[in-house]
Amino acid sequence: MGIRSRCDPIGGDVILLLLSRLGSAQQQTRSADRTSTMNATMTASVSLRVPAGIRARANPAARSPAATGPVAMATGSRQMGSPIALRTRPAAGLRVGSHPAALKPAGSRARCVETRASASSAAAPTPDDASKPAGDDKVGFFAFLRAQCFYLFTFILALPLFASMVVMFPFVYFTDKYRRNALSFVNDVWATVSTSLFTPIEVIGRENLPSVETPAVYVANHASYLDIYSLFHLRRPFKFISKVSNFIIPIIGWSMYLTGHIALKRTDRKSQMKTLKDCRMLLQNDCSVLFFPEGTRSVDGTMADFKKGAFSVAAKENALVVPVTLVNCSKVMKNGREWAMRSVPGGIKVVVHPPIQSTDAQELCDKSYNTIKETLVQYS
Numbered sequence: 001m002g003i004r005s006r007c008d009p010i011g012g013d014v015i016l017l018l019l020s021r022l023g024s025a026q027q028q029t030r031s032a033d034r035t036s037t038m039n040a041t042m043t044a045s046v047s048l049r050v051p052a053g054i055r056a057r058a059n060p061a062a063r064s065p066a067a068t069g070p071v072a073m074a075t076g077s078r079q080m081g082s083p084i085a086l087r088t089r090p091a092a093g094l095r096v097g098s099h100p101a102a103l104k105p106a107g108s109r110a111r112c113v114e115t116r117a118s119a120s121s122a123a124a125p126t127p128d129d130a131s132k133p134a135g136d137d138k139v140g141f142f143a144f145l146r147a148q149c150f151y152l153f154t155f156i157l158a159l160p161l162f163a164s165m166v167v168m169f170p171f172v173y174f175t176d177k178y179r180r181n182a183l184s185f186v187n188d189v190w191a192t193v194s195t196s197l198f199t200p201i202e203v204i205g206r207e208n209l210p211s212v213e214t215p216a217v218y219v220a221n222h223a224s225y226l227d228i229y230s231l232f233h234l235r236r237p238f239k240f241i242s243k244v245s246n247f248i249i250p251i252i253g254w255s256m257y258l259t260g261h262i263a264l265k266r267t268d269r270k271s272q273m274k275t276l277k278d279c280r281m282l283l284q285n286d287c288s289v290l291f292f293p294e295g296t297r298s299v300d301g302t303m304a305d306f307k308k309g310a311f312s313v314a315a316k317e318n319a320l321v322v323p324v325t326l327v328n329c330s331k332v333m334k335n336g337r338e339w340a341m342r343s344v345p346g347g348i349k350v351v352v353h354p355p356i357q358s359t360d361a362q363e364l365c366d367k368s369y370n371t372i373k374e375t376l377v378q379y380s
Contacts, residue, residue, distance in 0.1 A: 200347030
């Protein structure tokens with residue numbers, strides 16, 4: 001028997017087969033253990049990241065009335081095989097998420113957006129600052145028609161008034177050479193009647209106006225063709241400075257010459273010096289003058305820096321400076337678009353500020369600029 005066992009190969013094959021099957025079973029058991037461990041780890045990790053609301057939707061038992069509160073959450077945690085501490089309900093008012101930034105009080109993001117929006121709107125430019133009002137590029141037919149009717153009516157009205165000025169001029173020149181009150185009154189009537197049919201103009205602070213006999217330097221912002229029409233509503237016989245080419249306009253320019261307004265060649269240094277000299281002479285003879293310290297009309301309605309010429313004249317003559325703010329002129333008729341005349345709620349406002357007096361030109365310039373600028377912001 002011993003010799004047969006050593007020589008027979010069948011018995012050895014059976015033993016090898018049994019040993020191989022035993023090794024395979026052990027390997028499968030170890031693999032199953034590793035898989036179970038990995039599944040448990042993944043379950044705990046998911047429990048950390050998934051919000052309570054999503055877990056409730058995933059687990060129907062959590063939506064039942066009996067499955068609410070910390071006890072139910074703990075029960076559900078035991079059923080899923082994850083620690084109770086990982087499945088506790090988040091504190092009220094906190095958002096649960098995978099990022100630490102999610103742990104913020106509810107509503108903080110909304111307040112942050114609201115704050116940014118408020119800051120941006122507060123920093124938004126003023127109207128007359130802004131440069132372009134909404135819908136400014138679209139001019140309606142009635143705005144165009146209103147402007148053409150305005151020009152036609154203004155010209156027709158100027159014909160008889162100009163004839164009366166021609167008749168009065170010789171007498172006025174020899175009796176009231178500087179102020180020319182009678183001719184200035186005709187201008188006031190012309191401007192008041194011309195604008196009253198097309199846009200309302202309100203003068204605010206008329207009590208701040210010096211008397212007709214008191215020489216003063218009036219300074220105003222300049223943004224529209226309608227600025228002079230608006231300032232004539234003050235009913236003061238001031239003389240304003242205008243470029244030479246305006247004096248050759250039929251009827252309108254000729255009436256400016258008869259009234260004694262001052263012609264200026266902008267690019268001529270000698271003409272500029274003569275203009276300032278003429279202004280000082282007018283003040284010395286109890287006649288008021290009007291300046292637009294910006295030097296020209298604003299392109300977009302935004303007030304530019306003031307030049308010191310007007311304030312140097314006032315400081316040297318120790319004359320009153322009367323700041324005047326023109327509101328909405330550029331909205332009614334924008335510079336460069338004189339063919340359109342819009343209807344603006346409230347119309348044009350001419351705000352007269354209390355007079356200021358000083359021998360310091362820079363001080364006069366700064367105070368006037370700040371006063372006019374603040375008023376524009378107030379009415380924007």
